[in-house]
Amino acid sequence: MPDDQRIVIINGAVFDGSGAPAVPADVIVRGSVIESVVAGGGTETRPGDQVVDCAGLTVMPGLVDSHSHLTFPSALGHIDPSFNPPLDVSFFHHMPTPDEHLQIARRNALIMLDHGFTSVYSAGSLTPVPTEVFLRDQIAAGDTPGPRMRAASFERDNNPVQMGPDGPRPRETGPDAVRAFIAEQAAIGFDSVKLLLSNDDVFFEGGSMVTQYSPEEAAAAGEQARESGVWLNCHAQNPASIKLAVRGGFRSIYHCSYADAEAIDLLEEAKDSIFLSPAVGIMWANVHEGEEFGIDRAMAEHMG
Template sequence: MSFTILHTQLVDRGKALTADCLRIAAGRITAIGGPEIAQPGDQRIDGAGSTVLPGLIDSHVHLAPGSTQLAATFGVTTLIDQFSMPEVIDAERALGSDFRTSSIGATAPGGHPTIAFPPFPYVTGPDDAKQFVADRIAEGADHLKLIYDNSLALPTLAADTVRALSDEAHAHGLTVVAHVSSAAAAVTVAACGIDVLAHAPSDLMTAQDIEAVAGVAVIATLDIVDGFSGPSARLPLLDEAELMARMPARWRRVLDRQSRRWMPPQPPDGAAARANTLALLQAGVPVLAGTDAPNPGLVFGASLHRELGHLVRAGFTPAEAIAAATSAPAEVFRLADRGRLTVGARADLVLVDGDPLADIAATQRVRRTWVAGEVVVPADYAGSETELAGVRFLGETTARIVAALKEQWPDFPVT
């Protein structure tokens, strides 16, 4: 199918183009210009009052059945998975979904995030690096994920193991993503040669810390705070009218139940992570938008719009926030065919009402989404067996985590 979107604002790399029309054929962008680019037989779409963005990219998720379809409902056309089991990955691929994955992440025996997953291979030391990376490549991994977290009362990889994993992954052309929680951990893994930090540190980074990690990228995941109830005693996503209007009923119920779970008396406010993210951007570090869905309060696709709002709250311009969810992740993860509005690019597109360069909340007003030139039909997912499988998977994962918490800390107030 070929179509032309007419008289719309086109945004590439966070900047408005002078052209206002976009033509798509055979799943690719074939022309950018004025109305004259439309061809006989094209479907013509009136884009007055709207903006076309490249399909949004979430740089940090953990897959669940149908997650790519749910994300596309909200204009998020590419998911970058940062740790999932091979059977989950294979099932999602069987749906014909296009995403990127690390497959199993590298962590120490009993380390984070052991309680969230069925048994999987651990890394005990540098000598395991070669086989671990080879096994992930055999599973179809596009990059390597590793866990270095010295802020938890759990085992973590040693620095020499991080370096060995990074070196082995680089020898095979893989980008290396490292989970960290603290500024000290970020400095350590940067010195070990990793490429991307998963999570902005939750403690305030010094100028020296910023300088030490200036050669890597960072996936912000500022929306982690959305897993905790605000003043309304509801999870923040529930109060986003535009997003909730597109939210399938089962996922609404999930959010409602998560709102009523136990909450800490002083939930994290994310202030240090926001300050770090802005300081990293100002130091020239590529910042990528990521959600860590489906952690509590986070939903595939929908939460990326909240993440963009958090970036702007941190001090980003709307243009910088949009780049963090389009061109920046495409460059860092070498997605040469998407994240841009250029001739020849894959036609992953989202049409939104309004001008997100003036008001980032406009990204939430999704009018239409295309994946490889095919329009996304939200009703194909909502109420489907695929949706049910995703919700069941989340419930099973939650039950496993709760059981593990109760076993380790019998008095822990989980519900």
């Protein structure tokens, strides 16, 4: 669309996201910029305008998914039963090829766009393959439909034992190892790097209360992220991990399900520099809506 062409959206109820109720108004867009919102409507159109009649519809800003996993196999309308931790993780035994995985991510991106999400901030890739980098660049180039996105690395858990095709092998930990990982992911092209500062009950009983990084490692992560020009994301369930994230300069903090008063105060103090995505829907679904997927009441309690 030419930069000077107007799109005139008429007869809709405009919801501006401020919390005020939707009101009748027209929206005028020029190029990629919202030029004006005309309360009450009645905009006079001009020759060459693209007119969109939204009678009976709501016009609103594009939604932003702050906790996106476009490389996960399941999405709205596409439930993959082989990716249902802790009950079934057989997906990892029949992994798609990189090209197939990119197609899964492209499908999920289109689903998000069709449901009104015009931006997504990744909460982590499923594998070390830079599928999200490829997807982000294809969307930006107009080669595939999808929301604007920030690509995130896979989730580093800081486990001193790493599983590989030949069995378990030692893995380096400590501040230098964390720095090296972040620098490597930045060089690959990710916008943000994801660390599992805490574990999770879905991996083993009581996992959410296990903190996986030391204060020195979290501080090194923040320093290296700033040096490499990337942001930091983290999975943080317990109070200690949340505090590490805030003090380490992490940009996006996920879950925080068991935050104590001190952690909540820290989050409040840092509210202008961090994004918090609690993802409470996951816990609600596991407790109340998971029975058809094998998560009955007893299993939900076992999962914490």
